[in-house]
Amino acid sequence: MASALSIRGLQKTYPAVGGKPPVTVLGGVDLDVPPGAIVSLVGLNGSGKTTLLRLVAGLETPTGGTVRIDGREPVAGAAGGIGLVSQDLALLPWRTVRANIALGLELQGLSRARREVVAREYEAAFGLSACAERYPKELSGGMRQKAAIARTLAAGPGVVLMDEPFSALDCQTRNRMQAFLLDIWTRRRDTIMFVTHHIEEAAFLSDRIVVLTPRPSTVAAVLDVNLPRPRTRIDPGLTALRAKTLAILNRLSRQEH
Numbered sequence: 001m002a003s004a005l006s007i008r009g010l011q012k013t014y015p016a017v018g019g020k021p022p023v024t025v026l027g028g029v030d031l032d033v034p035p036g037a038i039v040s041l042v043g044l045n046g047s048g049k050t051t052l053l054r055l056v057a058g059l060e061t062p063t064g065g066t067v068r069i070d071g072r073e074p075v076a077g078a079a080g081g082i083g084l085v086s087q088d089l090a091l092l093p094w095r096t097v098r099a100n101i102a103l104g105l106e107l108q109g110l111s112r113a114r115r116e117v118v119a120r121e122y123e124a125a126f127g128l129s130a131c132a133e134r135y136p137k138e139l140s141g142g143m144r145q146k147a148a149i150a151r152t153l154a155a156g157p158g159v160v161l162m163d164e165p166f167s168a169l170d171c172q173t174r175n176r177m178q179a180f181l182l183d184i185w186t187r188r189r190d191t192i193m194f195v196t197h198h199i200e201e202a203a204f205l206s207d208r209i210v211v212l213t214p215r216p217s218t219v220a221a222v223l224d225v226n227l228p229r230p231r232t233r234i235d236p237g238l239t240a241l242r243a244k245t246l247a248i249l250n251r252l253s254r255q256e257h
Contacts, residue, residue: 002191003070003081003158005033005056010065011216012051025051027216028065033159033208036189040202042245043212043220044253049195052212053161056193057084069158083157085148085165091136097147098123098132104155122150125184142173146180153190162194166201175233178204182230199249203241204231211248214256221248 012026025048033039041049054060056067067073069081083104091100101122102115110118123129126146136144145165152160166174178201185192196202202209209223223245227237 002036002189004035005159005191005193006066006068006071007031007052007056008066008068010052010055010067011063012048012055012060013063024063024216026055026062027218029212029217029219031210031219031222033191033193035191037207038185038192038194038205039208039210040194040196040206041210041212042196042199042202042249043217044214044249044256045197047212047214048217049212050163052217053084053163053193053195056159057082057161059084081158083152083155083160085152085160085162087164087167091144091148091151093136096133096135097128097139100136100147101128101151101154103151108155118154122154126150141169142177145169145177149181149184153184153188158191160190160192162192164195164197167197174198174201181205186229199242199245200233200238203238203245204233209241209245211245211252213252220252 008030010026010029011024013022013024016022029048029052031039041052043049051060055062092103095103098116098119102119105115105118120129120132123132126149128143128146128150131139131143136147139147149165166177169177182205194202194205203225206225208225210219211221211223212218213220223241225241227235227241231238
């Protein structure tokens with residue numbers, strides 16, 4: 001079931017190392033992700049987008065502030081309500097597609113029989129049945145992406161974090177994967193926080209776009225995407241939204257320099 005994500009005053013400072021001063025990446029981030037919504041994070045390089053996701057996922061400890069899922073502090077991993085699709089996908093090369101999809105269920109202690117049933121359901125939903133017994137190295141980039149997303153969703157997280165999952169794909173494959181993600185989301189209505197460098201991707205996918213300032217990062221702007229779904233990439237509303245987002249980023253870049 002989709003969950004609501006609330007972030008208040010989230011801060012992250014990395015301590016001094018090797019004579020270099022401490023680095024404050026996040027200076028106090030406040031944002032909300034409503035249940036069943038897709039919210040994208042955009043910002044200049046180094047603005048702490050991935051750091052923010054890692055803090056929400058419980059992979060790092062914040063210096064200050066809070067993260068709440070349905071009003072409760074999350075626990076790292078899907079069992080605690082969080083699922084993460086990272087840039088490197090992190091598929092285990094020695095496990096088949098089916099075994100990778102079942103990994104989160106295995107960590108949750110589900111029986112082998114139940115893991116098999118759920119994994120097969122997700123194979124079918126993601127168009128992976130024909131390659132279920134293959135290993136990651138035998139798959140195309142798009143199929144590996146599907147397997148990684150299937151593994152995350154199969155574990156049943158309340159909130160899904162996606163860190164530039166399509167950045168390594170060519171333009172056509174990336175467009176197909178965006179459409180595929182929206183198809184899955186339309187059926188499931190997961191709560192998704194999505195990090196991207198592509199303004200077009202953020203506009204096409206999102207219900208809301210959050211723009212971060214340069215470090216120490218805070219929220220520079222929140223843009224609600226009040227456009228009907230399904231969307232087309234040539235929608236004039238998307239063109240206007242891209243232009244507005246780009247103007248904010250250009251202003252932040254000028255202020256930084």
